[in-house]
Amino acid sequence: MKKAFFFSLMTFMLLFSIFLFSADYIKRDKQLQSSLADSRVSNKIVYIEDDISHDALFGLTGIGVNSIARQPSVIVLNFSGGSLGENNSAKTAAYAAFVSHNYSVLSNLEISLVNFSAGFYVQPYGSRYALDGNRSSFTTSDYLTLRGLDVVIGVPINSSHLSYNSTPSNGSGTEIRVRVHDSAGESLMDSSVNLDPALQNAAFLLSFDTGAAIELRFGDYGGAGSLVINATGLAASIEEIIVTYDYTAEPVVAEDGLLSIYSPIGKLTKESEIVLKRG
Numbered sequence: 001m002k003k004a005f006f007f008s009l010m011t012f013m014l015l016f017s018i019f020l021f022s023a024d025y026i027k028r029d030k031q032l033q034s035s036l037a038d039s040r041v042s043n044k045i046v047y048i049e050d051d052i053s054h055d056a057l058f059g060l061t062g063i064g065v066n067s068i069a070r071q072p073s074v075i076v077l078n079f080s081g082g083s084l085g086e087n088n089s090a091k092t093a094a095y096a097a098f099v100s101h102n103y104s105v106l107s108n109l110e111i112s113l114v115n116f117s118a119g120f121y122v123q124p125y126g127s128r129y130a131l132d133g134n135r136s137s138f139t140t141s142d143y144l145t146l147r148g149l150d151v152v153i154g155v156p157i158n159s160s161h162l163s164y165n166s167t168p169s170n171g172s173g174t175e176i177r178v179r180v181h182d183s184a185g186e187s188l189m190d191s192s193v194n195l196d197p198a199l200q201n202a203a204f205l206l207s208f209d210t211g212a213a214i215e216l217r218f219g220d221y222g223g224a225g226s227l228v229i230n231a232t233g234l235a236a237s238i239e240e241i242i243v244t245y246d247y248t249a250e251p252v253v254a255e256d257g258l259l260s261i262y263s264p265i266g267k268l269t270k271e272s273e274i275v276l277k278r279g
Contacts, residue, residue, distance in 0.1 A: 057256055060095055061088045061118045065254040068279025075245040075252055081238030082131045084231035088118035089132045109263050116257035120276055124250050136229045143197045143225025148175035150242040155234055159186045161208040167191040168202035176218050178204045197225035252279045
């Protein structure tokens with residue numbers, strides 16, 4: 001009788017141990033599967049984040065930040081400004097809509113681009129570049145940090161059609177250099193002057209016998225320290241703008257908008273700035 005009781009007790013303890021082990025195994029297996037699912041989703045989000053934002057702005061508009069360089073006493077930003085004469089705001093809006101709808105459905109994620117535009121911000125200087133239609137602008141809220149601007153513009157017209165050009169008188173303040181060349185690479189203007197960022201200075205102007213014109217102004221145009229470029233009758237290319245700032249020890253970042261991704265699987269959310277370049 002005692003042996004039967006002891007055997008029954010041992011059997012019960014063994015089965016109970018197996019039950020606990022099985023329950024723990026099932027729990028750990030579920031946790032593992034959940035972790036693997038979260039890991040796969042996280043990797044997917046990282047891939048999509050890079051796929052959506054990598055060179056999207058340049059591909060759509062031709063705007064690209066080439067470098068942010070630290071030198072002994074200055075910070076130098078170098079970027080391409082895209083082409084004047086195109087509806088770039090429509091392009092960026094259409095891309096944001098595509099990402100929000102088509103891309104979200106295909107990837108089974110909820111994705112949105114917030115404040116994605118044909119331009120970018122530069123922090124901590126408070127600079128903003130914007131391009132749309134026949135006009136582009138580069139503004140800097142902390143304009144006293146601007147040391148200089150060097151602008152290179154290409155125009156799809158032969159130099160023989162140039163009828164007039166003029167540059168503002170040299171003054172004091174920010175150094176502004178403007179270089180314009182024609183379709184064959186011949187120089188139409190290479191002028192460098194110092195201009196007060198708080199004044200409405202005269203324009204750098206080129207006129208052509210076709211009725212086309214390029215006008216560049218620097219000064220208090222929608223805010224002190226603003227660079228404004230207008231094109232009339234031609235699709236000019238802003239090939240390069242080199243901005244020289246006072247030195248800062250803070251990180252310098254060029255960014256455009258916010259990318260938000262939400263996954264129903266695992267209920268994971270990731271929001272990140274679309275960083276074009278760090279320096």
